[in-house]
Amino acid sequence: MANPTAAMLVIGDEILSGRTRDSNMNYLAKELTRAGIDLKEARIVSDSPNAIVKAVRSLSAAYDHVFTSGGIGPTHDDITAECVARAFDTPIGIRSDARALLEAHYARTGGELNAARLRMARIPDGATLIDNPVSTAPGFSIGNVHVMAGVPAVFEAMVASVLPTLTGGQPLLSQTLRIERGEGEIAGPLGDLAAEYPDLSIGSYPFQTNGIFGAHIVIRGHDGGQVDAAMTRLSELFA
């Protein structure tokens, strides 16, 4: 049976302006690979309501799971929760269990649960909270969309909270061979090998570092025996 599919949606002008490098996508990609969920697409959109609503609808319809990152804090540019509610045509309001979490947190830390912070208790109707052991304010899952924070430590904690609740497939196995020859020299036999193993994905990733060039050949698949056999053939071809 094919593995479940997933997409990631990163929300944030700061990534698109080049100010910040997103690191959440790479983290999620590795976790999903391990869980046997195939990440098929990632999108980065700006803090624009229409862009967010459109992307959530489109990805939610196309994949089994959608993971979002960013835009659920207390400031005016944190609009992800409202946009996800709109994408699902569902109301959003302050929810008592989310509010109770924040009240307990600020009572403990001595901060004030003001109007801005209370925005973080706004949850679309019908959603399930995602636990945030780092800074309390929860994420949420609605339908097949999992809405998480952008701060990497919080994002990673939320992924750890939500992933065990999903049904994964077979982990994707991979083996890599480094070949210090130009891609153009190895492409012919490599293409033949790929044609021999249609169930495997065989990728060639060229590198050039310190004057040395070549390619990393990565063989991926769900059947460990096949991956082993193809890697043995590959090593023989380019020994």
Added chain:
Amino acid sequence: MANPTAAMLVIGDEILSGRTRDSNMNYLAKELTRAGIDLKEARIVSDSPNAIVKAVRSLSAAYDHVFTSGGIGPTHDDITAECVARAFDTPIGIRSDARALLEAHYARTGGELNAARLRMARIPDGATLIDNPVSTAPGFSIGNVHVMAGVPAVFEAMVASVLPTLTGGQPLLSQTLRIERGEGEIAGPLGDLAAEYPDLSIGSYPFQTNGIFGAHIVIRGHDGGQVDAAMTRLSELFA
């Protein structure tokens, strides 16, 4: 007048599996910001013909420019050129000027222009070549889509070749203030300030490092005087 808009399309299973971190998006984002072209969206798709064709069509219709990265080398998994041709419903074949570039390169370096390498001279009808001073094999522009290599050194050289040919707008100016207070404490006055300056984009990006937490407030806009004025107000508010 509004700035031209752009999207980036990164093609590659190796990014979605978490094996590799994309760095081309961040590079392009900074270059476009400087050139006055607004990067509105980025997508990462797998090495799947349907996914690539669909993304090229959708982004090409929605934005003034589309920049792609990856999948134009000599191996069997390099399918970007064919897919872009399909997206534009145009034939693709080996083009004599691209072939001549490769012939001269391999004559100079002593390599063989074999069938795999000749694939890199396949260019959709009606495209313009993008110069590749690093490793010769050219990229190309067709319609509003600019097709470039995935290897960062080559991608960056191609961006340098193609950007001066495009008409940019006003560079986006930005100023940043670091505030060591929780976002929840500053969100109220910050939202008021954002409402006062509707032509500016005011973003709040929380951080937590070594036990210090706070937010970077970034004010962006095309009018330097407005950015200055808003930053002065911001500094007064949180002095």
